[in-house]
Amino acid sequence: MSWIVRESGFDPERIAHHGNKFMIGNGVLGYRGTLEEFSKSELTATIVAGLYDQVGSKWREPVNAPNGLETNVFWNGTRLSVLEAGNVATGDSAVKSESAGGERDRSRPELVAHEQSLNLRQAVHRRRSVFRTGDGAEVTITSERFCSAARTELIVCRFTVESSQDGELTIVTGINGDVWDINGPHLVRMESGAHAAGDDATWEVVSLTASTQELGLPITVAEAAEVASGGEHEVLREDLSIRRRIHVRCRAGEPVVLVKAVAVVAGLEGETANQVQAAAIQSAREARQLGYDRLLSEHAEYWERKWSASDIIVVGDDEAQLALRYSMYQLHIIAPERSEKVSIPARGLSGQVYKGAVFWDTEMFMLPFFLYTQPEVARNLMMYRVHTLGGAKRKAAEYGYEGAFYAWESQETGEDACTLFNVNDVFTGRPMRTYFRDKQVHISADVAYGIWQVYAFTGDDRLLLDGGAEVAWECAKFFYSYGYFNPRKQRYEILDVTGPDEYHERVNNNAFTNRMVKECLRIALDAMETLKRGNSERYEQLLAGSHIQPEHIRDMYERLYVPEPDAQSGLIEQFDRYYALEDVALPQLKSRMLHPHEYLGGGNGLATTTQILKQADVVLMLHLFKDDYDPAIKKANWAYYEPRTEHGSSLSACIYALVAADTGSPDWGYPYFMRTATIDLTGDAKQYVGDLYIGGTHPAANGGAWMAAVLGFAGLRYDGDKAVLRPALPSAWQAIEFPVRLGGGSYRIRVSREEVVITAHGDNPAGLRFTVGEGELAVAPGQEVRIPV
Numbered sequence: 001m002s003w004i005v006r007e008s009g010f011d012p013e014r015i016a017h018h019g020n021k022f023m024i025g026n027g028v029l030g031y032r033g034t035l036e037e038f039s040k041s042e043l044t045a046t047i048v049a050g051l052y053d054q055v056g057s058k059w060r061e062p063v064n065a066p067n068g069l070e071t072n073v074f075w076n077g078t079r080l081s082v083l084e085a086g087n088v089a090t091g092d093s094a095v096k097s098e099s100a101g102g103e104r105d106r107s108r109p110e111l112v113a114h115e116q117s118l119n120l121r122q123a124v125h126r127r128r129s130v131f132r133t134g135d136g137a138e139v140t141i142t143s144e145r146f147c148s149a150a151r152t153e154l155i156v157c158r159f160t161v162e163s164s165q166d167g168e169l170t171i172v173t174g175i176n177g178d179v180w181d182i183n184g185p186h187l188v189r190m191e192s193g194a195h196a197a198g199d200d201a202t203w204e205v206v207s208l209t210a211s212t213q214e215l216g217l218p219i220t221v222a223e224a225a226e227v228a229s230g231g232e233h234e235v236l237r238e239d240l241s242i243r244r245r246i247h248v249r250c251r252a253g254e255p256v257v258l259v260k261a262v263a264v265v266a267g268l269e270g271e272t273a274n275q276v277q278a279a280a281i282q283s284a285r286e287a288r289q290l291g292y293d294r295l296l297s298e299h300a301e302y303w304e305r306k307w308s309a310s311d312i313i314v315v316g317d318d319e320a321q322l323a324l325r326y327s328m329y330q331l332h333i334i335a336p337e338r339s340e341k342v343s344i345p346a347r348g349l350s351g352q353v354y355k356g357a358v359f360w361d362t363e364m365f366m367l368p369f370f371l372y373t374q375p376e377v378a379r380n381l382m383m384y385r386v387h388t389l390g391g392a393k394r395k396a397a398e399y400g401y402e403g404a405f406y407a408w409e410s411q412e413t414g415e416d417a418c419t420l421f422n423v424n425d426v427f428t429g430r431p432m433r434t435y436f437r438d439k440q441v442h443i444s445a446d447v448a449y450g451i452w453q454v455y456a457f458t459g460d461d462r463l464l465l466d467g468g469a470e471v472a473w474e475c476a477k478f479f480y481s482y483g484y485f486n487p488r489k490q491r492y493e494i495l496d497v498t499g500p501d502e503y504h505e506r507v508n509n510n511a512f513t514n515r516m517v518k519e520c521l522r523i524a525l526d527a528m529e530t531l532k533r534g535n536s537e538r539y540e541q542l543l544a545g546s547h548i549q550p551e552h553i554r555d556m557y558e559r560l561y562v563p564e565p566d567a568q569s570g571l572i573e574q575f576d577r578y579y580a581l582e583d584v585a586l587p588q589l590k591s592r593m594l595h596p597h598e599y600l601g602g603g604n605g606l607a608t609t610t611q612i613l614k615q616a617d618v619v620l621m622l623h624l625f626k627d628d629y630d631p632a633i634k635k636a637n638w639a640y641y642e643p644r645t646e647h648g649s650s651l652s653a654c655i656y657a658l659v660a661a662d663t664g665s666p667d668w669g670y671p672y673f674m675r676t677a678t679i680d681l682t683g684d685a686k687q688y689v690g691d692l693y694i695g696g697t698h699p700a701a702n703g704g705a706w707m708a709a710v711l712g713f714a715g716l717r718y719d720g721d722k723a724v725l726r727p728a729l730p731s732a733w734q735a736i737e738f739p740v741r742l743g744g745g746s747y748r749i750r751v752s753r754e755e756v757v758i759t760a761h762g763d764n765p766a767g768l769r770f771t772v773g774e775g776e777l778a779v780a781p782g783q784e785v786r787i788p789v
């Protein structure tokens with residue numbers, strides 16, 4: 001139960017949304033949830049993690065590989081496509097004109113039933129479409145596909161056609177290199193090939209090989225396709241595609257089954273075009289030999305393991321149950337399990353939106369899920385920042401600072417893909433100056449914070465010794481050079497920044513930023529101590545010749561100004577003089593808008609002169625540093641800032657859910673949790689900023705949903721030493737149960753209204769101390785402990 005996400009009926013308006021909603025992936029490849037007969041106008045996409053390209057001076061973005069799943073079916077010469085069929089289920093024009101007395105085109109097939117679904121447990125996408133053809137046959141197309149978790153270069157599809165009558169069936173299937181691009185075309189020198197498959201020359205492997213424009217990186221998509229019952233078969237080549245036409249005499253009630261194995265291999269590590277092509281062909285061939293069932297079962301085994309490490313059971317709330325699983329599914333399909341060279345982009349692998357760039361979303365919103373369930377992935381994510389330190393140092397130098405200023409929008413080398421004019425004005429079409437790239441300096445502190453989290457969590461200092469300490473140190477140096485010492489107030493300040501609330505650019509002493517910087521300085525000092533112990537030579541090297549030494553960082557740490565709660569109201573001012581801005585209600589501000597997509601920030605955006613904020617800012621700080629603030633302070637700030645928050649970013653609502661749960665008001669938090677957890681199910685998120693399309697999946701919200709459930713409602717926290725559980729279940733939930741990895745051990749935690757049950761795996765290396773309510777207890781390996789609440 002609650003493992004299936006399903007949509008019935010076909011609505012052309014929902015093609016883009018379903019492309020996101022029904023995505024499949026394996027961390028290396030992401031394949032949008034489009035249908036086999038779709039092409040670039042329906043936004044088909046095969047995204048390869050870590051492969052980027054730039055055309056001229058257009059935005060640099062991920063490469064969309066040739067579509068190897070494209071398949072079209074012709075029944076007695078007529079194409080069966082949801083795009084062309086009359087739609088009985090939703091009543092499109094063809095059907096309507098008939099009922100209005102018009103002549104229906106009888107040769108046009110009708111779509112009598114259509115369904116798309118995802119099996120989350122196995123990460124398999126299915127579609128089923130039933131067409132009634134002009135000659136009265138009922139033809140059912142079903143397909144099942146997955147991005148293999150076992151062989152990450154592979155997408156596998158089983159495509160079945162079954163008819164109620166005998167007839168001539170033609171299937172045209174292959175690789176289409178004419179793909180959807182936002183700033184393309186990225187692939188040039190496209191060449192097709194047909195390669196005999198050893199003993200059986202009929203079902204050769206076909207391929208398309210091309211290279212990227214900017215760096216000339218090779219990519220091959222190779223396809224092995226086979227119809228079990230045979231049939232006539234011919235290869236069709238065009239400039240940008242290679243397909244095969246398979247002709248079958250179809251008998252009533254006898255399904256024709258096409259199995260396709262599509263290998264997508266890119267030369268990310270300097271491989272030549274020949275090597276890439278050979279690897280793709282080899283993979284497709286092997287897959288064909290293994291057969292669909294074997295491929296599916298090895299894939300499903302991987303997913304079994306992912307779920308046993310992460311699945312959450314919510315008792316009493318089926319909607320939340322499905323939404324949570326779905327959120328975790330979305331994170332699993334984009335997790336770099338086997339690479340530390342890529343991280344997770346803000347739109348996952350769902351397309352080219354946001355330039356396929358990695359933002360602070362990863363450290364602050366997705367990392368906790370992986371930390372608590374698969375710490376190896378969390379480590380990979382942070383190693384990506386170690387590998388991109390060079391880009392961060394170049395960015396700091398470019399602006400005249402020391403140390404490392406991480407990219408606001410990071411791609412494979414850590415160079416900043418964020419442009420100075422990142423939004424277009426909807427009214428004039430002109431580029432608007434934005435200060436995300438130059439002023440959202442908290443990114444460097446977020447990176448250091450992520451590194452420390454992984455270290456503290458795993459208790460393993462390798463990440464620090466393998467470059468993590470250096471990253472933290474360089475980030476601290478950056479802040480030391482960016483900070484300003486106010487001689488009058490005898491304190492350090494951080495001026496001219498943009499905090500998480502992007503509607504207020506270039507402000508002074510943003511509370512969140514200052515607090516994060518303070519944390520970064522602390523982390524850098526501690527991490528350097530670890531480095532000194534573990535690798536004194538490297539420690540000395542890092543300090544040699546620099547005018548910034550640990551005593552400087554310590555001084556800044558001790559004297560850095562962090563805005564404090566007001567003694568009376570408990571409120572923390574978001575930045576200097578925030579209260580002086582117009583205090584307008586959100587609906588009133590919205591009523592001033594002249595265009596539904598107008599950008600509220602930037603130079604003269606409507607929110608800039610008001611207290612309306614884009615997303616959780618002070619409240620995010622209260623979540624991250626929850627021990628530093630009393631519940632009354634948290635409540636006061638939640639109540640003040642929430643009505644002023646537009647939640648214009650998908651990163652916002654989950655933070656309000658977390659702080660509500662933390663202050664004992666889970667029912668306040670619940671709607672924010674649901675909004676976060678269902679974002680990619682409903683598609684209810686901003687699609688445009690200015691004239692920029694920003695649709696796609698929302699992994700930060702997916703991670704936020706997990707955080708709200710486990711860290712919020714179950715109230716779990718682990719600091720590397722002991723675990724704390726302070727549950728606050730929403731009324732709709734009777735219990736929540738989940739696995740976690742803490743301090744190298746595996747635990748299962750069940751929180752109900754009556755009790756907390758903690759079960760430690762027998763293989764755990766040691767026991768762990770838990771604080772539940774007022775009590776503290778140790779849970780030994782293999783032990784199950786019940787604590788009444």
Ligand code: BGC
Nearest residue numbers: 346359360361500502649651
């Ligand atoms: C948010 C940022 C976020 C980015 C990518 C923006 O709308 O304001 O905080 O990093 O989207 O998700």
